[in-house]
Amino acid sequence: MRLLRVVVVGAGPGGAAVTAALRKGGHHVTLVGPKNQSSTSPAARAPSGVWSPGLTALYSIDADACDYLVSRGTWVTRSGYTDHLTGEWLLTPTGGGLRRPDQGRTGAQSLLFVDAVDLEAVTQRLAGTATDRVTSTVVSIQRDRRHAAPEESTPKRVRADETMVVHTACGDAIDNIDVVVGADGLDSIIRRISSSTTDAHTCYPVRQGYTVYRGIADCADAVTLPEAAAFQCWGPHRRFAAVPLTRHRASWFATVADAWHADVPAPGTCGTAVTAALLEEYAGWDPRVAELLSATTPASVVWEDARSLSAAAFDGGSAVDGVALVGDAAHCVDPVLAQGIGVAFEDAACLGTHLITRDTHVRVALMNYMNDRRYRTRILRRLSVVNQWLGQDGCTSQVAIAARNMAMRGAHKLGIGRVAFDAAIAASVVQ
Secondary structure: OOOOEEEEEOOOHHHHHHHHHHHHOOOEEEEEOOOOHHHOOOHHHOOEEEEHHHHHHHHHHOHHHHHHHHHHOEEOOEEEEEOOOOOOEEEOOHHHOOOOHHHOOOOOOOEEEEOHHHHHHHHHHHHOOOOEEEOOOEEEEEEEHHHOOOHHHOOOOEEOOOEEEEEEOOOOEEEEEOEEEEOOOOOOHHHHHHOOOOOHHHHOOEEEEEEEEEEEEEOOOHHHOHHHEEEEEEEOOEEEEEEEEEOOEEEEEEEEEOOOOOOOOOOOOOHHHHHHHHHHHOOOOOHHHHHHHHOEOHHHOEEEEEEEOOOHHHHOOHHHHOEEEOHHHOOOOOHHHOOHHHHHHHHHHHHHHHHHHOOEEHHHHHHHHHHHHHHHHHHHHHHHHHHHHHHHHOOOOHHHHHHHHHHHHHHHHHOHHHHHHHHHHHHHHOO
8 A cells, every 4th residue: 555755844942743643653754954954043042932833733642752852841820910000910711820731720721832952853753754854955846747656556544646856955855745844933934835826925924014123031020920820911002921931931922013112123133132222122111021131031031023924824825736735834823922833733733634545636635734723723813813803903092902802801700701711722722
């Protein structure tokens, strides 16, 4: 029985997870991408959040890799929104926060934060399962009906009508390929060369009008973030959030809209200069913000433009040509939702399931994968829009911010806000 020959483009967490998922099903997988691709993006060098669905997906692919992340990561046990001036809690989930899976709260969602070095270790473990490895980039995909597999030689699970030849920048031609998986990030080459449309917003990411900054603070005073409490606060054209990694160490992010501050730091700008500029931007905010920025290790500071893709980037149907997209190559959500890595793991597990267990044509299997993931990604896209509008773009005047905070505070005291927060969390992780 002939199994599929697959090329996975992109050696980050998503591409590595797809590789491991498909190899688990016995498929021949060639992984294309630099061995250190996970560290090429600024965001990838900062700690990452993984929600429980992403951990479940990773566990189905490689239980030991998941257990390693869990043993090395930090669970967020309290989270919510605070007043950006006073630090007062405005909205938290029911029961005070999230729960670790081992704390016995049925149906509770969990959020684990992991350091970049630990995520890289898992990525390399998963990538190591590849049948072949090519440390280059893809430049083109060519249809090749001459290498189409005879019908009698194809497996009952997945059948292919034609194969492809994948050409790389180093001159290699990887032929007789049944499926190409694009896991090469927001600037995906595979999305661009396989797209059936020339619409720029479908093929290329569009800037969202704000910059995301990240850093790690080493706090001498554990009171800054007590009881593993993560918080996010919203002000005019800006957002700030922090997540404790240990009692004396925290990861933070800050977003600044172009409308408020147009001076985006030039590449190579010193982290000290960036934090100094952010201290000016957030002057007068909750004192914890200044504490965290002042305690930030300059070398840990990274920043990038926030960008997004249209729904058509994923919904467009490149699956009809034997191409599937996963992770940021397929869909991109607000980078402050801590969903990117987990959603990539979910995509990988889902794609692996469809290409292993479904008794169907390969193109139908890929379309089924897209249909399964469409609802999840649309919900995340909508939550991204709501979060960005409420926290940064919509409420920009002091009157609007005061009204929003008053509504959140009142809903919190009545218990309505907590139910709504629970519903939002549930919606963001529904499968």
